[in-house]
Amino acid sequence: MDRMKGNLMLLLTALIWGSAFVAQSVGMDYVGPFTFNAARNLLATGVLVPVVLAFGGRHRGSLWQKLKPDRVTVKGGLCCGLIMGIASNLQQVGLSMTTAGKAGFITALYIILVPILGRFLGRTVRKILLLCVPLALVGFYLLCVKGGFTVSFGDFLVFCCAVFFALHILFVDHFLRKGASGVRVAWIQFAMTCLVSALGALVWERVPAGGLSSALWGARWPLLYTSVLSSGVAYTLQIIGQKYTEPTTATLIMSLESVFAVLSGWLFLGEVMTSREIAGCVLVFAAVLLAQR
Template sequence: LIGGAWCGLVLGAADTLQQVGISMTTAGKAGFITALYIILVPLMGHFMGRKVPRIIMVCVALAIAGFYLLCINGDFQVSFGDFLVLCCAVFFALHILVIDHFLLKRANSIKLSWVQFAIAFLFSGTLTVLFEHPDWSALWDAKWPLLYAGGLSSGVAYTLQIVGQKYTEPTTATLIMSLESVFAALAGWLILGEVMTAKELTGCVLVFAAVILAQIPLPHIPFRQKD
């Protein structure tokens, strides 16, 4: 209950900041700024006393470069919307670390996920009542996108995230989840007929390479002293 409550509050804050921020900036910049959580997770973990392998930091740098090529077009100017999305990235990084913290305490993954969604619903519902005036007819018209977003991209995806984090450390999990933007670009190409430029394809390759490199066990080379 405690773990799910913390996860739900952090996730609710992250999603809210992202949705408000993205209404004030471009999708490309929002995608890149949100992806900064892949570097925030190891940095936060370092300050929390976690040991981060050097190869992971190399992978993070590769992934950041890839996301820049994939998402950013034109001049990069910081707006208030960009700042809100940056705050969103901080909360998404915290979300990964909070999940890891409670999994290390042997929390049940499915129960943790259930409580997380209940608290996130209460958090977001309260903000909706306080700051918005929902049009129920418009909500009904959007029922299928809402059911998909709530059931699959939120319910299934975030539950699989919690279950998957039982078997990997936070920074590697972050790199794997960062493939979301790559899959989005590829799906846009395959399904919607969007054409990716050479720059965007290079970005996809860099992010994919970072994820693969993070999974390869490197041989340990012992230090040899001179005679």
């Protein structure tokens, strides 16, 4: 029952992340990637306060005493937030230099990187997953890559992003095993990601011509969607769901994000799926189902 609950949480995570792709793209029309990520995670930190109060365990006293995390949770949140901040910003910057399809395929490489990095950490990998991972990889290639495949600097940045996303999954699993509070780890990691993004904005971005407040107001709907659902809800579901699911299986389930992005475009934007894309979706779904054996 716990395993099924965890899998459903991770499946919902992938659905939210996939449907949020449009909102993230629209947000880039108003502000730079670092500014967007900083604002998004600042809002997510505030959104998660009532979640921590509701699901973070029973703590009496002042508001801070109810929110106050233990030492392991603080360490986990800071580490996961630093990794997530680097990963999300590498992805956003890389997207400005490469195509969305190639970026989606390269990011999906984290489904291979998680078991590889896990082996270096002494984790065992179930034999069925040795079939699921390459099957999903072929599916992502059919789904995301159009035309020739050459490597640009943007592609390199997105590959680095995939490495950090794989590390994020393993670090979340590590700190949950040590007894960290899932919702508090999520809360702290959003604050840390906001800090990393804000530093990036100060170094590499300029204030928009019409002013920062005006630009952020223009991006208010994408920011609200990504902060409440994609960050506040989905990343929390990921952390809680991983309590009941091994890292490689969790990775395969969450990698359905790209499939849900394509399906969302087909359902809501009228985008037509080719037979190649349909075949890719089928292969990825098959890999995820096989991983549940």
